[in-house]
Amino acid sequence: IQASRFSGGSWQSPVDLSAPGQSAANPQLTVDSSGVVTAVWQRFDGSNYIIQASRYLSAPAAPTAVTATAADGRASVSWKAPTLTGGGAITSYTATASPGGASCTTSGTSCTIEGLANGTRYTVTVTATNAHGTSMASAPSAVVTPTAAAPTATACDKTFFQQATRTQTTVQTARGATALRMVSRIRIYQDPQPECRGELTFIY
Numbered sequence: 659i660q661a662s663r664f665s666g667g668s669w670q671s672p673v674d675l676s677a678p679g680q681s682a683a684n685p686q687l688t689v690d691s692s693g694v695v696t697a698v699w700q701r702f703d704g705s706n707y708i709i710q711a712s713r714y715l716s717a718p719a720a721p722t723a724v725t726a727t728a729a730d731g732r733a734s735v736s737w738k739a740p741t742l743t744g745g746g747a748i749t750s751y752t753a754t755a756s757p758g759g760a761s762c763t764t765s766g767t768s769c770t771i772e773g774l775a776n777g778t779r780y781t782v783t784v785t786a787t788n789a790h791g792t793s794m795a796s797a798p799s800a801v802v803t804p805t806a807a808a809p810t811a812t813a814c815d816k817t818f819f820q821q822a823t824r825t826q827t828t829v830q831t832a833r834g835a836t837a838l839r840m841v842s843r844i845r846i847y848q849d850p851q852p853e854c855r856g857e858l859t860f861i862y
Contacts, residue, residue, distance in 0.1 A: 659674075659676045659680075676703075677703070680701060683699065685698070686698045693716070693719065693743065693745070694713055694716075696712070696714070697712050698710070713745065715745040715746060716790055716791065717790050718743045718746075718748055719740035719742035719743075719793055720785065720794045721738060721784040721793070722738045723737055724736075724737045724753075724782060724796050725800070728774075728780070728802035728803055732804060733755060733771045733774055735753040735770070735782050735784070735799070736768040737751070737767055739786070740786055744788055746788035746789045747788060747789075749787055749789065750764065751784055751785065753784045754785075755774060756781055756798070757778070758775070760772070776805050779803050780803070780804070781798035781799050781800070781802075783797070783799070
């Protein structure tokens with residue numbers, strides 16, 4: 659008795675379930691909660707009945723619930739681990755942005771993709787990898803668009819209105835006439851930081 663599995667467009671090499679002159683019977687299949695398939699059958703070697711089993715191990719299922727949050731030139735991504743692990747512990751996840759293919763890899767369930775272009779619309783998919791292979795890509799996240807961060811406000815110079823020069827001249831005249839004449843010159847500079855600009859009131 660032989661078995662062969664069709665995978666990836668071709669049949670795999672046959673596997674002997676019994677030697678020549680023997681027989682196999684009562685094949686059974688079961689799938690556990692992690693997605694591992696186990697085949698069990700009975701083999702008769704001419705004098706004894708022998709119970710045999712074989713497990714099929716595979717790549718995990720795709721991660722689910724992928725979310726992405728955009729920031730300045732990056733996106734923070736998180737997801738849920740797949741329930742079906744293929745019979746092997748998941749060793750890594752890879753999140754990939756489209757377009758462009760920028761990615762991040764981690765052993766956890768979140769990471770940050772760097773090097774994204776501000777103003778570009780992206781979606782993100784995630785794959786899971788174990789010792790037996792890599793899963794299909796998850797469903798894409800919602801569209802996110804990185805944007806440049808707002809400039810950080812800096813401490814304003816309290817003297818952003820600057821008095822450059824001021825002169826005063828007194829002219830002596832006869833009693834009852836104007837005794838004082840003052841000429842003032844004030845030069846005003848505009849601060850280059852818009853958040854530091856204000857109003858100036860002259861009292862004279």
